[in-house]
Amino acid sequence: MTPPHQRAAPSGGPPLQVTLSALEHHAYCPRQAGLILLGDGYADDAATVRGTLMHQRVHEPGHDTRGAIRTVRALPVWHDELGLAGVCDVVEIHHDGRIIPIEHKSGTYTPGGPADVQLAGQAMCLEAMFARPIPQGVVYSGSDRRRHTVTIDAAARERVLTTAESVRQTLTTMSLPAAPADQRCRRCSMRDMCMPRVLARTQAFAKAASALFLPQPEAVWDD
Template sequence: MDDLSISIRNLQHYMYCPHRWGLINIDCSWAENVYVTKGNLLHKRVHDPGRAYLSRQKRVMTSVPVYHDELGLYGVTDCIELTQSSNGITVEGFKGPCQLTIVEYKPRAPKNKAFNEDDALQVYAQKLCVDNIFHCSSEGVLYYADQKRRQPLPLEENSAIYQERLEAILKDIRRWTLEGKIPPIPPKQKCRGCSFNDVCLPKTKRREHFKAVLEKINTP
């Protein structure tokens, strides 16, 4: 079971909603709405090779494939920045030691908090892969396109918490995948902005309706 490789994109889908993840990966369904389209357009611009550049102090790499064999995890980062740092590592093609920073782009900043924990866990998964490849301790930030600002993430400070949660999610994903079953909708799941709203909720509402009808029939 541990040999089943999982993409960081799949990790994102599962964290958003296990049931939605199951519809995509087990049922092979897909649906988009305006939020998905906006996110796709943003990442298409970010992953444009023309955005990569090299200067004396900084090198920016886009669409960097990363992996971690022991965790069975792989993906593609939006952007990795290499900045001159006396405490950094040596990277071929960059003059002098440098610090690596993972930059994950998000269309909108969350309300009433600095960042979403699921987004932080996504970047933490990327960090594990980057650190494994480059033998370094990379940093991670979120870039909110609507506010045009960066949000640093406490990846090192919360590494024990993120590591435990990541391993638990990977275990769940592998279990559901091997069983070929779609996870149930989590309690209090926010479905309003989900692109699968029309695909998922009608079935759920019909099941609830039939259940209510059967309860009335069976009630003395």
């Protein structure tokens, strides 16, 4: 089970803990992440149910060895200094010392997408735990049944850090990010809870009203 988020950090203490799944949610949509983190809100649809069914096996803790590769499933990972924690779907430990995190996704893989952030966070946690570099990870796509290799470079690591700070900002301010009201909302299982179109119209109406009713300069009368 993913460790709960801390809502506050002691003065001078470690950073607020952010789960690796929150990194992916925030990278996909900050408002979606806020609804989950602040309101414990979540809703399933056909896509999320497929994902749950796909993850049933990899979410059962266990390990096996085939040839020179040891495969560990549902491995808890963390990085105390960075305030990250979560669970790796699968981690391959090779005989030559390589460690490869594998994130399973039911849908299609998008290079540079939210899954890459979660995977990079896993790699950074594993590096801290095993004290060895992890330059690559894998996203397994259930849609095409392929493994997609992801490079964990400096840009990917920086993205993890900036995304984690954005998540902490949401947690500390206790305020929901604005609804994007774009194509992402069509595929989001939480759109009924989020009501992006309603909120987008509200913001548009408020902007139009402020433009209509701007205070007018006082008239100057000649004597």
